[in-house]
Amino acid sequence: MVAIREGRGVSGRHVLTVVAPSATLAGLVRTVVGTDALVGPEAEIETQVRGSSGFLRGEFVAGSEALAALERDLAVFSAAHRAVRWTVHRHDRRPRILVLCSQQGHVLTHLLSRHEDGVLGGEIAAVLSNHDRHAAKVRAHALKFVHIGWWAQDKQAAERELLALVREYQVDLVVLARFMQVLSGSLCDELAGRILNVHHSLLPAFVGGRAYHQAHDRGVRLVGATAHFVTAGVDEGPILVQKAVPVGPGASSPGALAEAGRDAEMLALAEAIRLLCAGRVMPHRDHPVIF
Incomplete structure (x- = not known):
């Protein structure tokens, strides 16, 4: 995906992307769904599996506290599972x-x-x-x-x-x-x-x-x-x-x-x-x- 530079918009819209072993995908979904960032009517989560690799995309609106909590949970999940790569991009500025x-x-x-x-x-x-x-x-x-x-x-x-x-x-x-x-x-x-x-x-x-x-x-x-x-x-x-x-x-x-x-x-x-x-x-x- 195109990494979009940090924006100054007030909406706080973000896109989360994660690549992980497909065997850990269910646990990954539970992790992100359990945070305050990925709840509410504006949150969207999609997953795909390709061979031994799993992919997750989440789009959501969150403030700084909810975003920090999500990043902490992802860091803990990554430490517990090998080969997990994730990024969160601010997405309220047009590329x-x-x-x-x-x-x-x-x-x-x-x-x-x-x-x-x-x-x-x-x-x-x-x-x-x-x-x-x-x-x-x-x-x-x-x-x-x-x-x-x-x-x-x-x-x-x-x-x-x-x-x-x-x-x-x-x-x-x-x-x-x-x-x-x-x-x-x-x-x-x-x-x-x-x-x-x-x-x-x-x-x-x-x-x-x-x-x-x-x-x-x-x-x-x-x-x-x-x-x-x-x-x-x-x-x-x-x-x-x-x-x-x-x-x-x-x-x-x-x-x-x-x-x-x-x-x-x-x-x-x-x-x-x-x-x-x-x-x-x-x-x-x-x-x-x-x-």
Whole structure:
């Protein structure tokens, strides 16, 4: 899940996430339900089991005393059971998002619209692009637009500027909205779990920048999009959301497939952002747990 920085809201809303051996999950639930924080109509607890691992997510409103009591009980439980990892995040501030885009603008436009309507799940802090064609569109939404040349001979400098923006704008999540540049392994590692991409195919079938051409060459009748975490392996990061769109015989070119798949790209990325901003994703090897 995206770790959201401490907020100043008055609601005191928090999200608890716990990873523990599945055999201890029942005892874990009894522990958290027995605290003052996880009671009342606004409290929500969900669990999942995957093999020998158990996962718990709780969302609740609590004051400082109830929160401190919950943390003490979790510390006691963790000391009594091995391999228990837990975090509590303050969740009454909307996560801050840095959007990266290139020349294609349909995904960016969709995110800007959702941001303006208040349904994105987070707050766009700035938009960064290696082209300037979307500058006016972004500024029309009263948002910061940053142009950084991404030249092959100076990609390290560009990535340093990107990280400077992450720090300056206190960014919680970096979103690649059809950003057509390969990021270095060191940058992916530094932003691990906080950087999201949308790929224009149902991974792992067609990777790279010409997925629709590959799909057309193979005669596919189902196109889609995949929102996934960014890792050093291109288009190999853990998958969060996939959307599929059927196409008929009239899709006679890669361009026709691309047109059919654009809605899937926009919807897959928006749903992944919503899940991450709501603290509903817990990393687990190559297959994240999603609540």
